[in-house]
Amino acid sequence: MATIQFDLVSPERKLASVEASEIQIPGADGDFTAMADHAPFLTTLRPGILTVKAGSDVTEYVVTGGFVEITGEAASVLAEEAMPKSEVTADIVNGLVEAATVAAEGLENDAKDTADKRVSDTKALLDLI
DSSP states (O other): OOOOEEEEEEESSSEEEEEEEEEEEEETTTEEEHHHHHHHEEEESSSSEEEETTTTTTEEEEEEEEEEEESSSSEEEESEEEEEGGOOOOHHHHHHHHHHHHHHHHHHHHHHHHHHHHHHHHHHHHOOO
C-alpha cells in the first residue's frame, strides 16, 4: 500500500513523523482524508480529532486549529495546540473552551461568527474524547 509522509508539530513539540496510509483531518471547511498522491492542498484546521493510520496502528490527536499542507508525497500539520487523544481530559477541553470564549469576546461581524464557530467546535470535543 502506498504511503504518505505525515508530520504533526505544535509550538511545544513534534508529535508525529510517520509513513501513513491515511490521515483523516478536521479541515475548516469539513473533514477530509489525505492519502498518497493527493492533489496539492493548503487549508486551515478547525478544532477536532486528527486520525493517522500507519500500518496496523491508528493514532488520534486532538487539534485546536492551525494549518495543513498536503502534497502527493507528504502531509504537514502545524497545529496551534495538539496532543494525543489519550492525554486529553474534560478539564483540558473545558480550558480550551474557556480560552476560545475569551478570544471571541468583543469581536464583531465575520470575526465574531468565526470565533463563535471555534467555540462551538471546541465544545464538541467533549463528545469526542
